[in-house]
Amino acid sequence: MTHPIAIRDAHASDIPALEAVIRDCGLFTPEEGDGFAGSLPGHFEGGGEGRVWLLAGDGAGAAYLSPEPGPGVWNLLFLGVQPDARRRGVARALIAEVERRLREQGARMVLIDTSTEPPMEAARALYEALGYERVALIPDYWGPGDGKLTFWRAL
Numbered sequence: 637m638t639h640p641i642a643i644r645d646a647h648a649s650d651i652p653a654l655e656a657v658i659r660d661c662g663l664f665t666p667e668e669g670d671g672f673a674g675s676l677p678g679h680f681e682g683g684g685e686g687r688v689w690l691l692a693g694d695g696a697g698a699a700y701l702s703p704e705p706g707p708g709v710w711n712l713l714f715l716g717v718q719p720d721a722r723r724r725g726v727a728r729a730l731i732a733e734v735e736r737r738l739r740e741q742g743a744r745m746v747l748i749d750t751s752t753e754p755p756m757e758a759a760r761a762l763y764e765a766l767g768y769e770r771v772a773l774i775p776d777y778w779g780p781g782d783g784k785l786t787f788w789r790a791l
Contacts, residue, residue: 641729646689646698648680653695661716662755672714687713688737692730696721699730701738701746708744710734715748715759727762739791746791752783763787 646654655673658664664672679687687702697717704711712734717726738746748763750756752773764770768787777784 641692641696641724641726643690643692643729643733646691648677650689650691650695651676651680653691654689654698656695657698657716657718658714660718662719663714663716690730690733692717692721692726696724697726697730699734701734704747708742709747710738710743710745711747711749713749727759728766731762731766735789735791743791746789748787749784750787751778752785753778760785760787 654676658673659666659669663669679689685702687700690699690701692698695718698714699712699716700714701710701712703709712731715727715730735746746768748768750759750763760770764787766789768789770785771788772784772786774784774786776782
């Protein structure tokens with residue numbers, strides 16, 4: 637029997653755990669990870685502009701979401717899982733909690749942007765398995781040969 641994965645709001649005291657997920661998830665170069673992790677203190681000091689950080693367990697994974705200019709539209713900006721916690725339902729639990737919270741707030745849709753690079757194939761497959769639809773592709777967005785693929789789901 638599996639136990640539910642606890643998902644909670646992240647706080648400033650969770651910055652080390654969030655930094656670890658950002659640096660260890662394999663989505664960023666070391667420089668990109670350092671830059672992203674370096675933005676965390678500003679978020680928790682009031683610079684988050686309505687954005688939300690969620691933490692799974694004691695740092696197995698994290699999600700970061702932001703309201704978009706359109707009414708009721710949110711973007712899941714980051715979803716990362718520690719390598720040793722993969723294939724255990726952490727990403728699914730984070731997405732389920734994101735969707736639950738957004739429905740409670742009256743949100744009407746979620747967007748997720750991801751890379752077209754081969755290492756992101758598992759993430760793309762997960763989004764589609766959860767009912768997200770591919771709606772846009774911008775070639776070379778992240779860099780030459782690395783496009784931005786946008787997924788959409790109504791809540």
